[in-house]
Amino acid sequence: MSALEVRLRLARGDFMLDADLALPATGITAIFGPSGSGKTTLLRCVAGLEQAAEARIVVDGEAWEDSAQGLRLPTHRRPLGYVFQEASLFDHLDVAGNLAFGRKRAHASEPLEPLLRLLGIEGLLHRRPHELSGGERQRVAIARALATQPRLLLLDEPLASLDLARRREILPWLERLRDELRIPMLYVTHSGDEVARLADHLVLLEAGQVRASGPLAQTLARVDLPAVPGEEPGAVLEATVVERDTHWSLMQVRFDAGLLWLPDNGLPLGHAVRVRVLARDISIALAPPEQSSIQNVLPCTVRAVAAAGHPSQALVQLACGESLLLARITARAADILQLAPGRAVWAQVKSAALVT
Numbered sequence: 001m002s003a004l005e006v007r008l009r010l011a012r013g014d015f016m017l018d019a020d021l022a023l024p025a026t027g028i029t030a031i032f033g034p035s036g037s038g039k040t041t042l043l044r045c046v047a048g049l050e051q052a053a054e055a056r057i058v059v060d061g062e063a064w065e066d067s068a069q070g071l072r073l074p075t076h077r078r079p080l081g082y083v084f085q086e087a088s089l090f091d092h093l094d095v096a097g098n099l100a101f102g103r104k105r106a107h108a109s110e111p112l113e114p115l116l117r118l119l120g121i122e123g124l125l126h127r128r129p130h131e132l133s134g135g136e137r138q139r140v141a142i143a144r145a146l147a148t149q150p151r152l153l154l155l156d157e158p159l160a161s162l163d164l165a166r167r168r169e170i171l172p173w174l175e176r177l178r179d180e181l182r183i184p185m186l187y188v189t190h191s192g193d194e195v196a197r198l199a200d201h202l203v204l205l206e207a208g209q210v211r212a213s214g215p216l217a218q219t220l221a222r223v224d225l226p227a228v229p230g231e232e233p234g235a236v237l238e239a240t241v242v243e244r245d246t247h248w249s250l251m252q253v254r255f256d257a258g259l260l261w262l263p264d265n266g267l268p269l270g271h272a273v274r275v276r277v278l279a280r281d282i283s284i285a286l287a288p289p290e291q292s293s294i295q296n297v298l299p300c301t302v303r304a305v306a307a308a309g310h311p312s313q314a315l316v317q318l319a320c321g322e323s324l325l326l327a328r329i330t331a332r333a334a335d336i337l338q339l340a341p342g343r344a345v346w347a348q349v350k351s352a353a354l355v356t
């Protein structure tokens with residue numbers, strides 16, 4: 001049995017949302033897809049703010065909605081937290097007042113201190129919302145959503161109204177939530193960077209249909225999924241910082257099957273990182289190159305080859321140990337190299353970056 005079951009069918013004019021998802025009990029599930037694909041509608045249905053013609057929503061064994069049984073809990077009886085794009089805090093209350101709001105009705109009695117520490121807002125309790133930066137406001141909004149001890153946290157583009165600097169500031173806090181909270185989080189986003197950095201599980205929506213739902217790394221490396229406009233396909237590797245070359249400002253990370261040099265961003269040795277390698281930054285050779293400007297060369301096996309949008313392009317899935325990579329090359333090159341599943345090749349990684 002899955003910890004979070006979401007089955008929905010809802011028609012709205014030409015738009016039809018049709019989802020049947022079994023999602024993990026903890027961690028961040030990113031709901032990703034183009035504008036208008038139904039991401040917000042899906043979240044609103046889970047929250048009971050929108051009524052689907054057919055719905056079955058089960059959280060940790062408890063049915064919140066089951067249209068076949070005539071069951072539908074109203075929103076206020078669903079133990080969930082909801083975080084919106086704009087932090088909707090009460091201006092007339094300070095942070096402490098905002099956090100206290102709703103706790104009584106939810107019978108939430110656990111102390112707030114661990115939550116304040118988790119989001120780094122212990123020092124902000126007596127400030128009013130207008131005395132907070134955008135990033136602090138959003139951290140308080142997340143804390144308020146969690147203060148009622150929900151069984152599910154919904155986040156609808158929580159970083160979309162923040163500038164790049166504020167987004168970078170808040171991402172580490174979201175990573176801590178992902179690693180420490182024991183409830184599922186559904187996280188709607190437009191941003192491939194946020195997906196790569198935060199998600200454990202990825203749901204890809206297209207025109208109301210679920211095109212993919214699966215663990216992040218495997219799903220990002222699929223060659224059969226539609227391109228999301230404005231997003232370059234690419235894979236994510238879980239790695240650890242193992243060495244640095246201060247002379248050239250580089251650091252080396254180890255993933256399960258090899259090593260990569262990346263621009264040094266100062267993280268300490270031993271630190272766990274996610275590395276994003278875009279498909280356009282990988283080229284493929286049949287033999288290890290002897291003299292090349294490319295420092296990162298990995299032995300791989302071709303797993304799949306598929307058309308990639310434009311007829312001149314091919315997308316190649318490569319297995320490197322247990323990890324998967326994606327390469328975008330020309331269809332002509334794929335033909336000349338006779339790339340087919342099982343072929344041993346060398347992936348030259350032109351550039352890889354930490355997800356920041």
Ligand SMILES: Nc1ncnc2c1ncn2[C@@H]1O[C@H](COP(=O)(O)OP(=O)(O)OP(=O)(O)O)[C@@H](O)[C@H]1O
Pocket residue numbers: 012015033034035036037038039040041042190
């Ligand atoms: N209140 C509404 N009344 C009628 N149609 C709506 C309403 N809200 C959304 N829609 C339509 O429902 C579909 C799904 O919208 P939804 O907001 O869920 O998409 P989304 O993936 O969250 O988009 P975005 O990323 O732009 O926020 C779209 O076709 C949209 O035009």
